[in-house]
Amino acid sequence: MKYHFQTAEELIKLTKRHNVPISEIAKLYESQRSGNAISTIRNKMKLTRDFMYKAVKTGIKSNKKSIMGISGGDAQKIYESLKNLKRMMGNKVTIRAMAYALAVSEQNARMGRIVAFPTAGGAGVVPGVLFSSAEHFKAGKRKLLRGLFCASAVGLIIAEGSTISAAKGGCQAEVGSAVAMAAAGLTEMRGGTPEQCFDASAIAFKSYLGLACDPLAGLVEVPCIKRNAIGCMNAIGASDMAMAGVQSYVPFDEVVRAARDIGRTMPRTIKETALGGLAITPTGNRVKKKLGLRITREL
Amino acid sequence: MDEISIFDIAGPIMVGPSSSHTAGACKIGQFARALFHGTPRKVTFYLHGSFAEVYKGHATDRALLGGILKMRTSDPLIKDSFKVAAKKKIKYEFKKKFLGKRYHPNTVKIVLENSRRKMSVIGSSVGGGVIEILKIDNFNIHLRGRAGKYLSLVVQHDKNKTVVPELKAKVDALKGIRVHDVEQRTYKGKTLSILHMGGRRIKLPEVIELEKTTKHVDFIRSLSKLEKQ
């Protein structure tokens, strides 16, 4: 396959050979893989974007608690705080990104409709970062689509080289992947080079290596939802660093290898089993009891 | 032909809360239903690994059953799949069971039954809504269910050398479809063959025609119904 890539190195080479950004290679790859026209693929991504947007807009307005009642309503609080930015330390883009990420993740916990990007647990980060930034840029809508394609290409490399399953790699595989993807997507939207995209992505991803997946009672709510919000800060920070010329000392592909190794050696108790970490704190066990789950250990 | 789609990453569009434990589970259910063909009266789910530990909070149970009821991953009705199943008089049961070390932590064995037949399917949800079907009855297989198209035919037939070449020739003769490769597993005189195809999707009347005109075939199931997510 002409546009086949499995690593950042291969992908960067392709962008050089064809003199196009990462997002363009992503489209060509998909077109070749599926046999569909580029326009079909662009339309499919537009549809995906629209569903993501709907989840943001519904989530931001909703005060409803999740089914188990342990989350919900924070997106609105943060969104409200945009009215009084003087009280906040983050700027408009970052605060709004957090609000959007919370909105999507809270929707997810309510069993609302969302787009898994790359997974449902980390589904808030990419729309948070990219939608909020798109509102900041001129011609944001067009750039947004580029950001989404670029982010997907990065996710694909992580999925191939490591995993995006928390049961296999812990939260680095879910929120970690999402943050790495968002950092790259945002960097392309800002006009960064493919190398800068991967520097941003590597810097972001490194901060997530080894992160436990330890959700209370196995629900994708605590700590997941807020991790999505904070993940936006991380992605934006990493993108800022790359745009300022900071490079990742360890190249992206090697970070992916590290993630794979860590995922393999990580104990089962912190890989989406709710048998370790936050899940077995007194608070965690209280939620377990409420759900009728077995208590295995308490910290 | 086994490249991941960009839309495996950017998607699926789904109801929460988990792509592997909800959307993936739903897809495994859809596959099992498509393979079973017809309405099951009783469905038993054996949950393995992480599926067994955290299925309640992720609505894995409702999603699996939703898939059996042909719901899509984005169908808000998944929330109410227990009620829908009761209305359709489909009995269901969830059990925890260790299925073996070789399986991914997100794995389920589904046993479907009605008055005429019984079938078991083992599937894993490997992340981001991507699934793999690893066993159908006694046949160990490897079917990847990804975003986009599932252009495969699953055929059970007597163990002999003529069935697959005959089927392959018939499929290749259809306009716009070609068989790319064939996977086969044999168990006690029966063979399960999976024909991976390229091109357009095969139509149901064409599948029925194949089933009718080919000897020694027990059943043919097309998975292309599962195309759109």
Ligand code: SF4
């Ligand atoms: S803690 Fe686990 S369930 Fe929650 S977002 Fe991270 S990987 Fe997903």
